[in-house]
Amino acid sequence: MTATAENPAPRAPRRIVEIKVGPRPPERPDGERGARPRLVARRRRLPERSGWLSLVTETGFRWAMLGCSLAILGILVLFFEQLWVHSRLSLHKFGFAFFTGSDWDPIRGEFGALPFIYGTLVSSFLALVLAVPLAVGVAIFVTELCPRWLRTAISFTVELLAAIPSVIYGLWAFLVLCPLLRKYLQPWLAKSLGWTGLFSGPPFGIGMLAAGIVLAIMIIPIISSITREVLVAVPQHQREAVYALGATRWEMIRMAVLRNARVGILGAIILGLGRALGETMAVTMVIGNTPQISKSLFAPGYTMAAVIANEFSEATSDLHLSALVEIGLVLLLVTAAVNICARLLMWSITRDTPRSHG
Amino acid sequence: MAKQNVGLRRRLVNWFMTGMAAVFSLIVLMPLFAIFIYLIYKGIGSIDLNFLTKLPQPVGEKGGGMANAIVGSGVILGIASAWGIPLGIGAGIYLAEFGTGKYAQLVRFTADVLNGVPSIVIGIAVYSLIVLRQGHFSALSGGVALGIMMVPTVARTTEEMLLMVPSNVREAALGLGIPQWRSTLSISVRTAASGIITGVMLAFARVAGETAPLMFTALGNDYWNSDPRQPTAALPLQIFNYAKSPYDEWHRQAWAAALVLIVLIFMAVTAVRIVAGRGQMRHSA
Numbered sequence: 001m002t003a004t005a006e007n008p009a010p011r012a013p014r015r016i017v018e019i020k021v022g023p024r025p026p027e028r029p030d031g032e033r034g035a036r037p038r039l040v041a042r043r044r045r046l047p048e049r050s051g052w053l054s055l056v057t058e059t060g061f062r063w064a065m066l067g068c069s070l071a072i073l074g075i076l077v078l079f080f081e082q083l084w085v086h087s088r089l090s091l092h093k094f095g096f097a098f099f100t101g102s103d104w105d106p107i108r109g110e111f112g113a114l115p116f117i118y119g120t121l122v123s124s125f126l127a128l129v130l131a132v133p134l135a136v137g138v139a140i141f142v143t144e145l146c147p148r149w150l151r152t153a154i155s156f157t158v159e160l161l162a163a164i165p166s167v168i169y170g171l172w173a174f175l176v177l178c179p180l181l182r183k184y185l186q187p188w189l190a191k192s193l194g195w196t197g198l199f200s201g202p203p204f205g206i207g208m209l210a211a212g213i214v215l216a217i218m219i220i221p222i223i224s225s226i227t228r229e230v231l232v233a234v235p236q237h238q239r240e241a242v243y244a245l246g247a248t249r250w251e252m253i254r255m256a257v258l259r260n261a262r263v264g265i266l267g268a269i270i271l272g273l274g275r276a277l278g279e280t281m282a283v284t285m286v287i288g289n290t291p292q293i294s295k296s297l298f299a300p301g302y303t304m305a306a307v308i309a310n311e312f313s314e315a316t317s318d319l320h321l322s323a324l325v326e327i328g329l330v331l332l333l334v335t336a337a338v339n340i341c342a343r344l345l346m347w348s349i350t351r352d353t354p355r356s357h358g
Numbered sequence: 359m360a361k362q363n364v365g366l367r368r369r370l371v372n373w374f375m376t377g378m379a380a381v382f383s384l385i386v387l388m389p390l391f392a393i394f395i396y397l398i399y400k401g402i403g404s405i406d407l408n409f410l411t412k413l414p415q416p417v418g419e420k421g422g423g424m425a426n427a428i429v430g431s432g433v434i435l436g437i438a439s440a441w442g443i444p445l446g447i448g449a450g451i452y453l454a455e456f457g458t459g460k461y462a463q464l465v466r467f468t469a470d471v472l473n474g475v476p477s478i479v480i481g482i483a484v485y486s487l488i489v490l491r492q493g494h495f496s497a498l499s500g501g502v503a504l505g506i507m508m509v510p511t512v513a514r515t516t517e518e519m520l521l522m523v524p525s526n527v528r529e530a531a532l533g534l535g536i537p538q539w540r541s542t543l544s545i546s547v548r549t550a551a552s553g554i555i556t557g558v559m560l561a562f563a564r565v566a567g568e569t570a571p572l573m574f575t576a577l578g579n580d581y582w583n584s585d586p587r588q589p590t591a592a593l594p595l596q597i598f599n600y601a602k603s604p605y606d607e608w609h610r611q612a613w614a615a616a617l618v619l620i621v622l623i624f625m626a627v628t629a630v631r632i633v634a635g636r637g638q639m640r641h642s643a
Contacts, residue, residue, distance in 0.1 A: 054537055061539035062456060068448030069457070069465045072513065075506055076472050079483045086486050137382030145376055146383075154383060161390050163623070165567020167594045168616045171601045172393045175609060217389045224386070248372035271474075278476025280570040281598060305478045305570070312482065313574055328482045332475060339474035343467065 079332065087326035089319055098326060104291045104307075106315070111323035113330070115291040119208070119301035120331075123283060124276040126212030126297065127219055132269055134216070135223035142224075143231040144253055155228065162221035170285035173214040178205035178286060181213075186298060201296045204288065209297040211287040215279055219272040226271060230264030230349070231257055267345035274338040278331060280305040304331050401617025404610045410618075414580050414596070417605055424615050426582050427591040428622070430497065434576055434592055435566055437501025442508035442565075443558055447547075449509065450516025450554075455542050457517070466517075469510040480506055481571040489575060497583075497590035500576030504568060508561040515557025519550035559627045566623045569594035593619045 090098065094111060101112020142154050186203030193199050199209075234257050242256040258265070288300020289310060304327045315321040408423045415422025449469070453462055484503040489495055523546045531541035547554070569592075572578075577589040578599065593615055600612035 057539055058537055061542075065448050065452035065456065068445050069452040069462075069513075071445055072449055072465055072472060072509060073468050075509070076468050076475075078487065079475070079479070082483050082486045083479070086482075134382045134386050137379045138386050141379040141383045145379055154387070157387055157390060161386075163563055164390075164393060165569070165594060165619065165623075167567060167569040167597050167601075168393070168397070168620065171597060171612055171616055172396060174601055176392070176396055220386055248368050250372040250375040251368065253375075274474045278474075278478065280476065280478040281594075285598070285601060305476055308478050308482065309570060309573060312485075313577070325482055325486070328479045332479045335474050335476055335479075336471050339471050340467075343470050 080329075083325055083329040083332060087322050087329050089322035090326045091322075093319065094323075098323070099330075102291075102293060106311070106317065106320045109317065109319055111319070113304070113323075113327055115293050116302050116304040116307050116327060117330075118293050119211075119287065120277055120303040120305070122297075123208055123211040123215055123287065123301065123303055124273060126208065127215030127276045128269065128273060130212060130216035131220045131223060131272060135220045135268075135272070136227055136265060138220070138224045139227035139231055140253060140257070143228055144249075144257060155225070158221050158224055161217070162225075166218070166279060166281040167285075169214055169218055170282035173210060173282060174206070174285045177213065178210050181205050181210055190298075197295050198297050201294075201298045203298055204300065206286050206288045206300060207298050208287065208294075208301045211283045211301070211303070212297070214282045214286055215276045218279060218282060219276050222275055223268045223272040226268035226346075227261070227265050230261045230268065233264070234260045263345055263349045267342045267349070270338055270342035270345065274335050274342065277338065278305055278335050280309050284309045304328075397613065397617050397620060400610070400613035404614035405617065409611070409614055413582065417603075417608070420607070422611075424591075424593065424596055424611070424618070426579065427593045427596040427615070428618065430576070430579065430583070430591040431566070431593045431619075431622075433586060433590060434497050434500040434504060434572070435562070437498060437586065438504035438508060438565060439562065440505075441502075442505030442561075443512055445505075446509040446512025446558075446561070447516050447554065449513035450520065451542060451547065453513065453517040454520035455538075455546065466514070469513050472506075473510040473514070476570075477507060477568050478570040478573075481574045484571065485574040492587070494587070495575060495577035495589040497576055497586040497588070500572045500590065500592065501586075503571035503575045504565045507565050507568065507571065508558075511561035511564065512558055515560070516550075516554050519553035519557065520546055522553070523549045555630060559630050563623050563627055566626070567594055567619060569598050573598075593622075 090111060094101070098111065098113055099117065100114055101110070102114040103110040103112045104115065105111075138154070138158060142151055146154065182203050182205030186199070186205070186209070189199040190203065238256040238260055239252055242252045247255060283303050284306040287303060287306055289302055289306060290300040291302045291307070292299065294301070308324050308328055308331075311320070312324050315324060408421050410423060410428070411425050412421065412423035413426055414424060449465065453465060456462075457465070480503050484499055484506070488499040488502060492499070527549065528541060528546060531545045532538065536545075572592050572595050576592050576595065578595040579589045579591040583590050597612050597615045597619065600608040600615065603609070
């Protein structure tokens, strides 16, 4: 009758898992509860565990979690294996010539991936050229310059950009951005910079330039959010030291912040590149889907991801399918390599700089 | 005199560069506003009851909607979440609670690499793994593809959140004689629950708009389909197909679908956060 939460002695062998504070109301001898509030201590108890049962649950749990982590390895290995197996036909037939041939003719069975590789590289490079200054600018503005109340607003909005699905970027770019490019930006570029050869030919709107711009919009959030983290991690005393030497604010940013953060920013840029290389939907919708290599950015092009998206479900011959899978394999290898580079860079700086946790 | 000039130049450079940073921020924000304004402006006029309840109509006929695609997206995402989220959380738990040494480091590395694999490549891989073997496109394979995309994100955020749980909480639990699996599930995971849910929602939102992995797995469908082993419509696929078409009516519907997609993603995310927030309060009170 005297068993309370403070004194669980009579049932001592059972193990208490959770105790909510509060005495258990003593029952009256006549069994009535009385009018007092029911502030009952809830005690949950585990059944007495026998040795082998606990061993089974314990190891079982451990193995289940281990299995989950193994699945991640398994998925990636399976990806490589599948792509390797299904691209064997094309790998054997074309060998290295696959990457240097520029003919892509499913009807004659000629497959050379050079135009796609070129398109992927040029559009991604263009995206980086446009995105890096903007993204780093935003990161600098948010961490170093802007008032506190604006800080969260801007970073939240930029991160919203990352939440918009690729296909909606494509829709917007195809129906809104491309007509604007055709009407305003491209004629102006052709007139002022046409002599470089980069901006010649008829302005279609769609083409390499449009793809580069959309990709830039899509990778800005990644680059700027990682750059922001890196900038915040620069120790405050570095800034104060440079200020103490009489530097202006920009000089402080250049000498203290950017110089310390350069490896991290490089990592952010490489991660952005990895994203741009594999981006499919938006690019497919605006690049023009023409397998050609043209110096002009106005000309339509084609990327590796876009050709898979357009032709994979319509490929009829085994060789065509296998060539597309080989492009996928190359894409997988390249993005994996790019991401590994970025990770190694980021890990090297988080290990080197003394970074206070939290 | 020379000193004065240098000072002036430095000040000008300072103004110019800091000004540029502010201007760049404005430029970056512009496309976001442009996209949202266009989505609302073009989409809101096109959404009506028909759009939400009817099947797609052939070209030239007015009306019609995307009810099947909305439901289809739900089914595919449900399948993806059902296996992707538990697997990701399990892997995250392993990394945070048991993960030391080379193997855990390898798993982290692989998760990061998997996170960067282009979605179109995931589409091809799942196509050859499942669609080729089954012999037909299906919602199931679409769900598998999207689930694969969720796993690394969920795993890494779960790990991060669990590592933020102070280790003396764990030690206290173990000190009471609670087995480790119970302490992990009832104490570490519960303490980190709101962070884990946020991570899961981010993964969900990212995957909900994915088109590329569905092109060769779920394929799309113009009619109702209740069998997850058959080709199934999905909103992102529908947006892509309609946007590519030369018809104004279909463009209009693509805008509407895009607006519905964004609104659904936002609703799902907020709903779960509200529920999770309440759960959190109840447990901590």
